[in-house]
Amino acid sequence: MTAEATTDDATILALRDQGRLDEALSRLLDAYEARVYRLCRAFLRNPTWAEDIAQQSLIRIWKGLSGFDGRSALSTWIYTIVRNRCNTALSTARPSGAEDGVLEGLEDERVVDAGTTEAAGLLARVVEGLPEKYRLPIVLYYFEEESVAAVAERLGCPEGTVKTNLSRGRDELRRRLQALGLGEWALWT
Amino acid sequence: MDLKTPSNETTGLDSALRQALSPPPLPTQFRARLLTRLANEPMSAEAYDAMRATLEQEWRRAQRALQAESVQLRWQTLLWLIGGAFAAGAVTAAAMPWVAQHYGTQWSHWVPVGVAALGLGASGWADPRVRRVLAQWGVPGA
Numbered sequence: 001m002t003a004e005a006t007t008d009d010a011t012i013l014a015l016r017d018q019g020r021l022d023e024a025l026s027r028l029l030d031a032y033e034a035r036v037y038r039l040c041r042a043f044l045r046n047p048t049w050a051e052d053i054a055q056q057s058l059i060r061i062w063k064g065l066s067g068f069d070g071r072s073a074l075s076t077w078i079y080t081i082v083r084n085r086c087n088t089a090l091s092t093a094r095p096s097g098a099e100d101g102v103l104e105g106l107e108d109e110r111v112v113d114a115g116t117t118e119a120a121g122l123l124a125r126v127v128e129g130l131p132e133k134y135r136l137p138i139v140l141y142y143f144e145e146e147s148v149a150a151v152a153e154r155l156g157c158p159e160g161t162v163k164t165n166l167s168r169g170r171d172e173l174r175r176r177l178q179a180l181g182l183g184e185w186a187l188w189t
Numbered sequence: 190m191d192l193k194t195p196s197n198e199t200t201g202l203d204s205a206l207r208q209a210l211s212p213p214p215l216p217t218q219f220r221a222r223l224l225t226r227l228a229n230e231p232m233s234a235e236a237y238d239a240m241r242a243t244l245e246q247e248w249r250r251a252q253r254a255l256q257a258e259s260v261q262l263r264w265q266t267l268l269w270l271i272g273g274a275f276a277a278g279a280v281t282a283a284a285m286p287w288v289a290q291h292y293g294t295q296w297s298h299w300v301p302v303g304v305a306a307l308g309l310g311a312s313g314w315a316d317p318r319v320r321r322v323l324a325q326w327g328v329p330g331a
Contacts, residue, residue, distance in 0.1 A: 034215050035221070041213045053290055055223045066239040121208040127210065142210035159305050170202065 009074035016065055025062060033058060034077075035144075036082050038152050042139045043086035047129065053089050057082045079154050127175055134169030137162050271314065273308045280304045 008031040015024035036057055040050035061078055072159060127138060141162075144150035152159040155178055156178070177183050281301050289297040314320065 027221070029220060037215050037219065038212055047213065047216065051219065052224075055219075055226055058223055059227055062227065063230075064239075067241060093264060119205065123205050123209040127206070138206070139210055142206055143212045145212075146207075174202065 006073075012065075013068070013070070024065070028062065028065070029058070032061075032078055035154075036061075038143045039079065039082050039140070040048050040086055041045065042136055042143055042154075043083070049089070052104070055081070057085045066072065068085045075153060076156070080156060082159070083122065083154075083156060122182070123177075126173060126180070126182075130169055130172055134165055135173055137165045138173070141166060269312055276302045277301075277308045289302055 010026065010029065012027045015021075015027060017078065033054070035042055037050060037054040040054040040057070041047065044050045044053060059083055066083070072080075100121050127135060129135075130138065136155065140151045141148070144154065148159050148162050151166075152162045155162065174183065281304050284300045284304070285297045288300050314323075
């Protein structure tokens with residue numbers, strides 16, 4: 001957790017304790033709404049679904065904040081709620097086209113010139129097809145300014161695990177790109 | 190994966206991933222929609238319980254503070270009364286023979302009355318409530 005996040009957390013809790021709830025809500029959203037949304041996007045992929053679940057999570061967080069007892073860091077508690085919401089959403093309902101068939105049509109795109117945004121879109125689709133334990137750390141790593149610590153915090157696991165999964169995920173990604181005939185790294189630079 | 194010293198291959202993949210997985214911006218009106226949802230959200234039983242517990246805690250804290258203040262005030266009043274009574278007794282004992290000697294015994298009876306009036310005045314002056322009333326009447330220095 002960054003020093004800035006710690007300060008934010010302390011301020012949010014102080015405002016809550018003083019009964020200045022409007023300010024506490026405002027600070028909470030300033031500090032966390034974007035992070036929560038990005039975490040939901042990483043889990044759920046679909047922007048509309050991610051927004052809905054991010055909002056549900058933030059409402060749950062706000063309602064539960066009065067009972068937050070400080071046994072863990074505020075950020076840890078928040079990300080746990082978000083992860084649980086996302087996992088529940090994934091297990092109960094999945095909007096059509098959110099995940100299934102992400103690799104459909106890739107075979108036909110082997111010859112796509114990996115020059116600009118087309119290449120980026122293609123790569124994103126290959127990443128989408130990775131197993132979840134590799135996909136999530138990779139996506140979050142780039143969503144969260146390439147910070148392993150931030151990814152570990154969001155996923156609630158040790159940094160070592162994140163590093164291992166990032167490394168294995170990249171290996172798997174390379175293997176898949178090579179299988180698609182896109183293993184020429186000069187194309188990606 | 191060595192993140193510090195990437196190979197050319199890793200660098201190429203890294204920059205491609207950076208481009209492909211740029212952080213998604215927050216949807217426009219995200220907060221406005223969230224606040225609307227929050228305003229329309231019914232309060233859950235958990236939230237009621239939490240709010241009730243907080244309010245009860247605050248009420249108990251206020252009660253304790255009020256009680257402590259009240260006890261302190263009662264002690265202060267008692268000490269003022271005891272101190273005032275001793276001071277009045279001492280002044281009376283010292284002043285009565287002197288007044289009787291110089292002005293006659295008929296005047297010495299007024300000494301306890303005068304001292305009592307002074308004591309009451311001083312106590313009243315020390316009491317902030319009396320001072321507030323005196324200030325409303327326009328008494329200077331109150």
